[in-house]
Amino acid sequence: MIAIYKRELNSYFNSMVGYVFIAIIVAFVGFFFFVYNLIGGYPKFAYMLQNCLYIFLVAVPILTMKSMSEDRKNKSDQLLLTAPVSMTGVVMGKYLAMLTVWLIPTILFCFCPLIIAANGTAYLMVDYSTILALFLMVGAQIAVGLFVSALTESQVIAAVGTFAILMVLLLWDSLVGYLPSWLSNVLGLFSFTTAFYNFAYYNLFDIGGLILYLSVAFIFIFATIQTLQKRRWS
Amino acid sequence: MIEVRDLVKRYGNHTAVNQLSFSVEKGQVYGFLGPNGAGKSTTMNIMTGYIGPTAGEVFIDGVSVVAEPEKAKAKIGYLPEQPPLYDEMTALEYLQFVAGLKKIPGGERRGQIEKVMDMTKITHVQNRLIRNLSKGFRQRVGLAQAILGFPEVIILDEPTVGLDPKQIIEIRSLIRGLREKHTVILSSHILTEVQEICDRILIIHQGIMVAAGTQEELESRYKGSEDLHVTVKGSLNAARKALAQVAGERALVVPPASQKGEASLIIQNKKDADLRERTFQCCVDAGLPILELRLNRLTLEDIFLKLTMEDAALPVETKNENAEPENAEPVDTKQADAPSPETEKSEEEEQNQ
Numbered sequence: 001m002i003a004i005y006k007r008e009l010n011s012y013f014n015s016m017v018g019y020v021f022i023a024i025i026v027a028f029v030g031f032f033f034f035v036y037n038l039i040g041g042y043p044k045f046a047y048m049l050q051n052c053l054y055i056f057l058v059a060v061p062i063l064t065m066k067s068m069s070e071d072r073k074n075k076s077d078q079l080l081l082t083a084p085v086s087m088t089g090v091v092m093g094k095y096l097a098m099l100t101v102w103l104i105p106t107i108l109f110c111f112c113p114l115i116i117a118a119n120g121t122a123y124l125m126v127d128y129s130t131i132l133a134l135f136l137m138v139g140a141q142i143a144v145g146l147f148v149s150a151l152t153e154s155q156v157i158a159a160v161g162t163f164a165i166l167m168v169l170l171l172w173d174s175l176v177g178y179l180p181s182w183l184s185n186v187l188g189l190f191s192f193t194t195a196f197y198n199f200a201y202y203n204l205f206d207i208g209g210l211i212l213y214l215s216v217a218f219i220f221i222f223a224t225i226q227t228l229q230k231r232r233w234s
Numbered sequence: 235m236i237e238v239r240d241l242v243k244r245y246g247n248h249t250a251v252n253q254l255s256f257s258v259e260k261g262q263v264y265g266f267l268g269p270n271g272a273g274k275s276t277t278m279n280i281m282t283g284y285i286g287p288t289a290g291e292v293f294i295d296g297v298s299v300v301a302e303p304e305k306a307k308a309k310i311g312y313l314p315e316q317p318p319l320y321d322e323m324t325a326l327e328y329l330q331f332v333a334g335l336k337k338i339p340g341g342e343r344r345g346q347i348e349k350v351m352d353m354t355k356i357t358h359v360q361n362r363l364i365r366n367l368s369k370g371f372r373q374r375v376g377l378a379q380a381i382l383g384f385p386e387v388i389i390l391d392e393p394t395v396g397l398d399p400k401q402i403i404e405i406r407s408l409i410r411g412l413r414e415k416h417t418v419i420l421s422s423h424i425l426t427e428v429q430e431i432c433d434r435i436l437i438i439h440q441g442i443m444v445a446a447g448t449q450e451e452l453e454s455r456y457k458g459s460e461d462l463h464v465t466v467k468g469s470l471n472a473a474r475k476a477l478a479q480v481a482g483e484r485a486l487v488v489p490p491a492s493q494k495g496e497a498s499l500i501i502q503n504k505k506d507a508d509l510r511e512r513t514f515q516c517c518v519d520a521g522l523p524i525l526e527l528r529l530n531r532l533t534l535e536d537i538f539l540k541l542t543m544e545d546a547a548l549p550v551e552t553k554n555e556n557a558e559p560e561n562a563e564p565v566d567t568k569q570a571d572a573p574s575p576e577t578e579k580s581e582e583e584e585q586n587q
Binding site: 234 | 245
């Protein structure tokens with residue numbers, strides 16, 4: 001697993017993908033940080049982050065699209081699956097590598113509340129717990145992308161498919177609102193963004209929400225492993 | 235060393251591998267021979283744990299690939315049909331990655347990588363991106379990857395495809411050299427290659443093992459017919475008359491073309507008797523000078539063709555390695571074009587004109 005993790009991480013920085021992913025996120029969040037917090041003088045970094053969720057619709061597919069599909073296309077999956085490594089090891093190695101790439105902009109975000117604090121009042125607890133929630137939420141989105149990438153040989157289809165699913169997840173609350181109330185009440189419970197808004201908007205430390213994100217990540221990683229297993233046996 | 239039992243792999247309605255069983259002994263080079271689509275790659279993919287069998291089992295050194303994949307895979311080095319390379323890495327980086335995958339202890343990695351690079355002669359391209367390597371070098375990097383860690387079993391799927399003749403010779407001698415410490419299984423549809431490298435040959439056709447053994451064993455087992463080709467100076471009728479005494483009940487066949495003033499005949503002989511002397515005597519008695527007298531033994535190629543020709547294949551029940559050669563239908567592809575005795579008459583008239 002460690003070998004796969006290292007190779008994947010290197011490959012993100014030997015190709016453009018890792019840099020593009022980080023650059024898009026940092027540029028986008030940096031711009032909003034500048035406008036809201038630095039120019040606008042708004043003291044909460046967390047509140048500003050709510051406006052940035054859409055960038056992950058674009059950024060996450062860029063990161064995840066090649067994770068599984070490229071191996072299948074190049075047949076390098078034959079190397080990984082015939083090596084003395086478990087399927088879980090292969091998938092986790094890849095997932096953790098992507099999570100590590102995502103950790104880099106997250107760490108950069110952590111400086112922003114300090115910049116605010118240096119110039120006035122900052123709400124560090126809210127900001128940092130929101131950054132944690134964002135990290136886990138995007139971590140779950142990466143797991144979705146990993147899963148979609150395992151379904152196809154084509155990076156383009158993987159990217160578009162991931163974009164579509166993430167779009168639905170992000171718009172879940174509004175989409176569910178159009179359904180009959182009994183149905184929307186049930187489906188509303190599965191809202192993907194509610195937990196994040198609890199952190200960012202209502203200043204709540206929503207442990208249930210964090211568990212939701214971890215569960216989504218776990219389910220999609222598990223589904224990825226099962227997809228690969230099933231392909232071996234079909 | 236390797237035990238394959240009743241292996242079956244179905245893709246929907248298509249059966250790629252059907253009830254394949256064989257065992258492989260230590261320290262030998264085994265060759266999988268078969269036409270394209272015979273199930274060679276599928277079998278190898280199952281043996282290495284890349285895909286799972288529909289039914290049946292594979293044991294590597296007593297460890298089941300299905301039940302304990304990680305343990306079994308640690309004993310195997312595999313070069314698939316298309317070398318599983320990462321274009322954006324250099325050859326050295328790639329081998330370092332593979333060394334990590336194979337869990338080679340840190341201290342030994344450097345030495346082992348250098349050794350396999352030396353064996354496959356890729357030391358001088360180690361710092362080039364795999365993307366920029368030629369097909370031959372990519373194949374060698376793939377081979378280096380399979381050898382790395384020096385596993386007990388090395389499985390190579392068509393290892394010499396895409397190489398130039400000099401490289402092929404190098405790779406073949408490398409594979410022969412591996413025999414001392416490893417068990418090697420390779421697949422090929424090139425006969426000479428298998429003949430040259432392998433100690434034992436397994437012929438697979440339509441997912442079924444049709445024959446197994448050393449080259450000599452196969453030749454003697456399928457030497458069902460040992461045809462005698464005779465060319466004499468004179469008319470066909472005279473030749474036929476003379477040779478009829480030799481042939482007795484055996485079939486006399488006229489090959490498609492013979493030169494003017496010469497008559498060629500084939501006596502279809504079982505391997506029971508050597509007819510050459512009698513043929514000579516009869517021709518002398520008949521006053522026919524012998525221009526050519528040739529015993530046509532089945533070569534490995536004939537056996538291969540015979541076993542893998544769609545229509546000429548053995549009946550299903552005899553399609554196993556215990557098949558009695560006598561049960562085999564005496565279909566010799568060499569004579570597929572030759573006229574049957576019934577059609578000889580017209581043939582003969584044509585020739586006499």
